Amino acid sequence: MEHNFWHNKWQINQIGFHQKDEHSGLINHFPKLASGAKVLVPLCGKTVDMIWLAQQGYHVVGVELSELAAHAFLEENQLTATRKDIQLEGHSFVVFTCEALRIELYIGDFFKFNISDFDGIYDRAALIALPENMRSEYVQRCRSLLAAKSKVFVVSIEYDKTIASGPPFSVEEQEIVSLWEREAHLLSADDLIEQESRWREKGLTSFIEKVWLLEC
Numbered sequence: 001m002e003h004n005f006w007h008n009k010w011q012i013n014q015i016g017f018h019q020k021d022e023h024s025g026l027i028n029h030f031p032k033l034a035s036g037a038k039v040l041v042p043l044c045g046k047t048v049d050m051i052w053l054a055q056q057g058y059h060v061v062g063v064e065l066s067e068l069a070a071h072a073f074l075e076e077n078q079l080t081a082t083r084k085d086i087q088l089e090g091h092s093f094v095v096f097t098c099e100a101l102r103i104e105l106y107i108g109d110f111f112k113f114n115i116s117d118f119d120g121i122y123d124r125a126a127l128i129a130l131p132e133n134m135r136s137e138y139v140q141r142c143r144s145l146l147a148a149k150s151k152v153f154v155v156s157i158e159y160d161k162t163i164a165s166g167p168p169f170s171v172e173e174q175e176i177v178s179l180w181e182r183e184a185h186l187l188s189a190d191d192l193i194e195q196e197s198r199w200r201e202k203g204l205t206s207f208i209e210k211v212w213l214l215e216c
């Protein structure tokens with residue numbers, strides 16, 4: 001997906017992926033990490049899930065292309081932050097560091113983000129936002145940023161790919177396991193088709209959201 005595709009979505013506020021409340025899978029199933037553990041939220045948008053993670057005592061780092069998303073996140077959650085321009089190996093990023101909660105937002109291309117040693121990843125609508133030909137590089141990048149014994153939490157979607165296509169893309173267990181080369185534990189599976197009229201109108205009869213924990 002081109003950067004402009006996403007910048008445009010934010011500009012015209014076509015952000016149907018954004019959820020007002022914290023994801024129930026996160027609240028019910030996110031593994032307990034050590035206090036102060038570093039959690040990476042790739043392709044974070046303006047998700048309030050980052051607030052919940054920070055409230056659990058984790059140091060949250062979100063990475064997002066759109067600076068509009070960062071401003072919306074701060075404003076909607078009444079957070080103040082400092083703003084700094086930085087370079088990561090020659091690539092430009094803007095970093096917002098929140099004052100009240102331990103959240104940093106790196107605005108730039110995740111594929112160029114190279115700060116490492118994360119204890120966990122929270123991936124909701126990140127892997128499944130990317131077309132198949134970008135997923136391997138995405139997971140390689142994530143893997144390069146993780147500390148040993150890290151936990152990876154992934155929320156995926158499965159539907160009949162002969163009827164509809166993404167984003168969000170349908171990504172099945174086999175692909176997740178083969179990309180991550182980790183065992184995948186299914187934590188929950190829910191059919192969201194009743195509440196997803198857009199996907200029903202395309203002819204889908206199921207739209208299953210799955211929550212996975214990938215462990216070493």
Ligand SMILES: C[S@@+](CC[C@H](N)C(=O)[O-])C[C@H]1O[C@@H](n2cnc3c(N)ncnc32)[C@H](O)[C@@H]1O
Nearest residue numbers: 006017043044045047064065109110124125129
């Ligand atoms: C489907 S949205 C999901 C956002 C968030 N995870 C959520 O649950 O609301 C995907 C997000 O990834 C961002 N994005 C896409 N490509 C990116 C890239 N290469 N680097 C950083 N962010 C990216 C988009 O701007 C968009 O906000």
